[in-house]
Amino acid sequence: MVFYIIGAIILVGVIAYVAVNHIPKKLHWILSIILLATAGYLLFLINNSIMEPLRFNTEKQIRYTEVIKKLKVIRDAQVAHKTVTGDYTKSGEDLIKFIDTAEFAITQTRNVLVKQKRGLITVDIEKRVVDTIGHEPVRAMFAGKDYKNMLKIASNNNIKFIFSVDEIQKFGNLTEPVFEVKVDKKIVLTGLTDYLIRQELEAATGDEVRGEFISVGSLNEVSENGNWPPYYDKADKNLNKK
Structure with a gap:
């Protein structure tokens, strides 16, 4: 896009130089149309370069x-x-x-006392137990x-x-x-x-x-x-x- 804009600017410059130095004044109106068209195209390119991103x-x-x-x-x-x-x-x-x-397992955690022998004595040990109390569809x-x-x-x-x-x-x-x-x-x-x-x-x-x-x-x-x-x-x- 940048190259097109630079090219259009150069083209406008070349046309302007040729018009001033080599073209009879009675034909300047033709060059004016060309310059206007080129300028319009240049504006289009500049606008497009801004809007495209x-x-x-x-x-x-x-x-x-x-x-x-x-x-x-x-x-x-x-x-x-x-x-x-x-x-x-x-x-x-x-x-x-x-x-x-598939289904998710619905669980419930509870603590229970378990008797455990330690040598000559019996002690109560608290353990955590996880119970499955139901299931729920994954799609829910x-x-x-x-x-x-x-x-x-x-x-x-x-x-x-x-x-x-x-x-x-x-x-x-x-x-x-x-x-x-x-x-x-x-x-x-x-x-x-x-x-x-x-x-x-x-x-x-x-x-x-x-x-x-x-x-x-x-x-x-x-x-x-x-x-x-x-x-x-x-x-x-x-x-x-x-």
Whole structure:
């Protein structure tokens, strides 16, 4: 875009020079029309260079919001899966089946006294006992959430959610399961201006989604957070207040 603007400015200068030094005055009206047309084109380029990034950011946020909404549902499903099974899954389809069929155990904790022999005497030891008193369908947690379509983006059928699971070592031989679900930003932004897409993919600082992917979770640490900035969560906070 910058090169087009510079080229148009140079062209205006060349036309003006030729008009003054080489063109008869009776033909100056033709050059005036050319200059006006060139100036109009130049104004169009300048306006477009200002508005194009604004249009890009508006469309980008619309697309990101749609993807992040799906990632939040996937995250909730992964957390529920770990609560019930003790681990995460690397299959989105299995997550949907899990929500439809699995149940949370409803537990109750109580303290009981247990008699324990210590040498020649018997003492009462207090122990904590956890009783399962019922079950609740996992899908009840997802009421109002379109979990059956959480792997689909209506505006772009080419978007695929990449699932990864692993374990990280914590203390001694103890390990903790971790997960990550991500989407390639380049695919999300398909059809927008190329140079602005490149800038977005290289974003490493600022109040934006950093890196090449929109993601939730991490394979390097125990985390259920997404890599998007807080303003993508404002709608959720407002909904919770209501």
